[in-house]
Amino acid sequence: MSSDDAYMAFLNKANSDxxxxxxxxxGGGSVQTQAVETSLNLPASLKNxxxxxxxxxxxxxxxxxxxxxxxxxGEWPSADDFSSLISPNRDISQGVSTLSTSSFDPKKQYSxxxxxxxxxxxxxxxxETDLKVYRVELxxxxxxxxxxxxxxxxxxxxxGLRAKSVES
Numbered sequence: 001m002s003s004d005d006a007y008m009a010f011l012n013k014a015n016s017d018x019x020x021x022x023x024x025x026x027g028g029g030s031v032q033t034q035a036v037e038t039s040l041n042l043p044a045s046l047k048n049x050x051x052x053x054x055x056x057x058x059x060x061x062x063x064x065x066x067x068x069x070x071x072x073x074g075e076w077p078s079a080d081d082f083s084s085l086i087s088p089n090r091d092i093s094q095g096v097s098t099l100s101t102s103s104f105d106p107k108k109q110y111s112x113x114x115x116x117x118x119x120x121x122x123x124x125x126x127x128e129t130d131l132k133v134y135r136v137e138l139x140x141x142x143x144x145x146x147x148x149x150x151x152x153x154x155x156x157x158x159x160g161l162r163a164k165s166v167e168s
Contacts, residue, residue, distance in 0.1 A: 031138045033086040035064045035146075035162045040154055043120035046161060051113045053145065053163030061113045061161040064146055072156035082134055085158070086146075095137035104133040104145060113147060117160045121151040131160075141168050 036042065046063040053059055066085045068077055076098075077085060083093035101114055118129040134146040148160035 031087060031090055031092055033092075033136065033138075033144060033162075034088070035062055035066070035086070037065060037067055037157075040065050040067065040157060043159060045116045045119040046159070049113055049116045049161060051110060053165055054109070055165035055167055056141075057164070057166045059164040061110075061147075061163050064148060064158065064160045064162045066158050067155065068150075068158045069156045071150040071158060072152045074150060074152075076132055076150065077158065082136075082146075086136065092136065092138070097135045097137075099133040099135055099145075101131050101133060101147070104135075104147065110147075113161050113163075117147050117149050120159045121149040141166055143167060 042063055042065050046065075049061050049063075051061050053061060068081075068085060070077060070081070079093040079096040080091075082096050083091055086092075105111070105114065114131065117131060122129045129149050131147060131149050134148065136144045136146065138144065143165045145163045145165060146160060147163075148158045151157050151159045
């Protein structure tokens with residue numbers, strides 16, 4: 001066997017061992033979350049937000065628009081409900097927690113993103129719009145933060161922005 005073959009076998013084994021440990025906190029495999037239902041109308045304030053969430057990867061905030069009937073009654077999704085909204089094929093509710101906006105952004109570096117979410121649902125004063133941040137742990141290092149507001153239009157929906165994060 002040539003040294004190239006031996007080196008390639010070594011690399012393949014090293015990569016397979018690395019990938020084997022990358023499963024979700026809920027047991028194996030990669031979890032993909034959804035953020036936008038294309039049948040709903042995306043608010044203009046969320047379309048061009050150019051703010052990056054600072055982590056090991058510095059990812060941009062992305063729009064979130066999901067149908068949630070409870071929004072019409074002012075009800076926030078529980079961890080189980082939120083898991084069903086963003087990951088309909090896999091239960092990730094054990095990795096879902098909530099934060100206040102001040103806990104999520106203590107240094108006020110994401111105020112543009114937070115303001116965009118408030119404007120997306122506000123017909124009056126955006127400052128009075130209630131927001132909630134859902135923290136979703138997909139693996140021990142891969143997280144997503146959803147900055148959301150409730151919107152009663154179109155039968156009820158949650159509207160906001162998502163930031164993907166890698167935290168080692």
